Amino acid sequence: MLGEHPHALRLGEYLHYRWTGEAPAERVTDDPSTWCPFWDWDPAVLARNLELLGRAGRRDALSVLARLVNHPDERVRSWVVLALREDGTVAQWAHALSYLGDPREDTAPVLDALTRGVELDRIEEVAKHILAMESPPLVALKWAAAQVGEAFPADETATDLARLRPQLVEVSEPIEEPFSDTHPYSRAAALTPARAKELVENPTQETSWFVLARASKLCRVPIWSLAPEAHWKPPAVPREPAEPLALPAINLVRPRQIGPDGPVVSPLGVSGHYGLPVEGYVRAAEQGVNLFFWEPNYATLTRFMTRLSPADRRGVHVLVGTFEADPVKIRKDVERALRNMKLERISIFLIFWTQSWQRITPDVRSELDRLKADGLVQVYGLSTHNRGIARDAIIEGWNPVMVRHSAAHRKAETEVLPFACERGTSVLTFNNTCYGRLLDPSFRPSDCFRYTLNTPGVSACFTAPSNLEYLEENLNALRNPELADEVRERLLKRGEWMYREDTVFRKTVRSEV
Template sequence: MRVPNDHPLARSYALLDPNTAASVALAFRGTVERAEIEGLVELVLNREARATDAAAALRSLEHDTSELVADTIVRATGSPHPSVRIAAVGEVARRKLFGLAKRSLVRLLTADAFWQVRRAALNALAEAGRREVLAPASNDPHWRVRYAFAQWLGAWGRDPATRAAVLGLLVLPNPHAERLRAYLHYRWTGEAPAERVPDDPSAWCPFWDWDPAVIARNLELLGRSGRRDALPVLARLVNHPDERVRSWVVLALREDGSVAQWAHALSYLGDPREDTAPVLDSLTRGVELDRIEAVAKHILAMESPPLAALKWAAAQAGEVFPAEEAATDLVRLRPQLVAVSEPTEEPFPDTHPYSRAAALTPARANELIEHPTQETSWFVLARAAKLCRVPIWHLAPQAPWKAPAVPREPVEPLSLPAINLVRPRQIGPGGPVVSPLGVSGHYGLPVEGYVRAAEQGVNLFFWEPNYVTLTRFMTRLSPADRRGVHVLVGTFEADPVKIRKDVERALRNMKLERISIFLIFWTQSWQRITPDVRAELDRLKADGLVQVYGLSTHNRGIARDAIIEGWNPVMVRHSAAHRKAETEVLPFARERGISVLTFNNTCYGRLLDPSFRPSDCFRYTLNTPGVSACFTAPSNLEYLEENLDALRNPELADEVREKLLKRGAWMYREDTVFRKTVRAEV
């Protein structure tokens, strides 16, 4: 029997279609109909559903305070999608479901591979007052999680009488936690931490470079024999932050790694918070089973194998080789295996659709096939149909329900007015003439924001491939209007072929004929700029694909040397907090007529203070001799309008400058300690 077209099940059936699930879920927002609520719950818990669909279902249940929905929210913290996990944690905090979700939140804090999820879990647990479970955050592999923890600890320790207890929340001894302790001491007392000798990877890695692109190229140049000889060192790089480096390490291990070297590499994949699963998958996928067996048995035979390696090796027993062949070792290692075993999930309540489906008998299943409206869940009906060997679509409504159509605004071509430049300047020899203030698409400024910027005299924009709204703005312009704006584009590569591909991708994505300014991004080492790279840049310019090229760097020494060698333009950090470029970089640029672009003028917002306007940060850098242009990266029209005021009214009053410098001096002290403690890698 089919479900009647006017029955609630006819509407919730539309949630099963992945093409319409998100729009249907949003249409159910605020529903009190049981079939629709259960349909939304099932969509949230469906591990094969897309993140957008599950998130839409979760939002549509915000009004529902039932036990079923509360249980669903807690379970959604285990979603395969990080965005859904973050949304679920937010709902846990909003609804104060801390008692139900404590175990789930602790699991996220200690084992989730995404730092954004761990930070959300940390904040929820801290808000709930669960201080006793927060210690793992002090040795988190990502500085943003450690910083969030430091903020809580700093607040809890404002009273000197509580500081000993607060410091007891740190995992000691541990390098990250020790540095966090030093940071807290500074925040509470103002005493700067003692200097530490930083780790020098070049002491153990002969092909090391601080620029990941250079390491990757060095590994390529080693050749197979060189990488084979370097395998004892390569194992330590198996979880390097840069994918290009990891790929060469994995290739070397697959090609020539010994059993012991595989075990050594696996020992570095021990922290689930470092997202080791992709590395492990690429290392082992398609490898012959005899080799997997040899590595696994070697690890199990170790007296005290690293936990990560042990977990992987134990999983091979019974899969790749008979478990009996390693029975003695498995028994010996059982206590360690318990420590790395996956937690069991709480059983579903008896009234949950999943429990009802599991409890179906053949008789009840047949009854539901005959009378499907006796149920409210398509998950249960699907199980009944399977038991009775009936296609689920036999129960579907004759006319599938569709969510009300949401009218879409047509994507109209954009037409820009003539851009009247304010204080224009040329960037590089033969380069574009641009506005001194450019706009970056980093934070997703709406398309109308770029139009507004152009109306106010901005013709310079900063683009990377994931800047969606800026791409939309560019592609909606007419060819003539696109020729009237200038885009700065860059590459993180160190290989000529890949650099050209980055240029071609940018041209294609934005429908450009030529890139106005092209930079080698985030240059951390001169080893990045080999003769073949420089030659490729010259070819790109000669081919008419690039108007002018240069490099960007945080390193003032590299910026100075680039200027001396004639690179033009050069992009470097500068603000009222980071002023050393004024003496170490900009004088060289003025002497040689080199264009300098600056970035990070507000220190990602940390420099801002009520005593001056945000636009004053841009006035400061643009009033510094030697600075040609800078970039603002607003997220909305309000921020854009404020920062554009630096273009319309460039003067910086002396009293405002003094306030900026005072704030900047404080920010520099804070940033220096922060960089040496919370953000330091160990």
């Protein structure tokens, strides 16, 4: 049986749909704005709001912040963790730990950030508080039980452990083979007060921080006092200079201008998201592509750009963006992109993943204008999954605008693109294959790009191949843009199926409860 846990009930609804085809009934979902007074759907805005609260404001809001401890955006999580570490009570720590039990998320990094370097006395206090609760949340109980024998002896909480035995059986890990005598866990368990004193006085005798942490606990000294003053660094290894690249003249196919006074580009751009080899970008240029999509971790695209001559770099156009909501940080993102790719100017700069107009404050808009006036950005705009924001941005004169569009996500065709056609706004589309989930043997992968490029109002789109084979297939949409009616019908049929599947999955398995 799945039990009565809300996530289990939603999973049961999804399985029922998979077996019967019957869509689940609509349920009321949790709206964070009802319990979080500084909430915003845009993570950059929410992080900015948390920063503006100041330490005192975050301390006063810790009961609310605990519910954000596993927010998907690292900036938000960092403020929550900082507030808990600085001012959190044991009850607030326990409250936060109870939100780290979603099996759909990797909570280990959050738990590590929360507890790393914290004095064992505080870990002990929080763990004992949880064990003393009448019915602690299972995830918090699991964490507290793991501290028994590590942060404090088991006999100090024997009564609570006996009372919680049924729940502990539920959260216990599978029995594993015992550790060898040389394992850090075994060495830590075997520590005597005398040996612990030796390690504290000479930490270089031990290679495991786990053992040293146990020694510092026994000797009642802070663990950071055992750290060496000078951190070890690996010896520098000289790097061989990369061979320069020479691009042929790029002959554009069906070129179009992006934004007012913006660059003239190919309708199909190439993203570096999946690490396409450097020769792939060269091949794309040979086939008429002069538009590329870059983020700081796109290593192969960075290498491609830096190996070009200054003249060749001026012949290609790179779309760059920012996830920030602060003018200073936005300028730093621009300067970093220019520096990393050795560019003189960014052709297209976007405010990425805009989920709220609170992201675009007057000082942010002024900074974008200054970046353009300073010659660092040729044209700027915004990208969003929110069709209402995209429509309003077009109406308010933002140009270009970037939105999701595919055969599975077609609402932009009625809610966004007609406004772009009416006002002459350049629209870039992304996620045209739905990260590959839209693909089907009944049509070619390149048909996904043909579909969006044949939609009125779309100026350009991006493909993100991981290898040369995928690149060649998708470039076919550039060389052969026509989409046959029968192929279009198969593509739309697949899109309708995928949209229905995704909707049910989102409302059940992925639902916040």
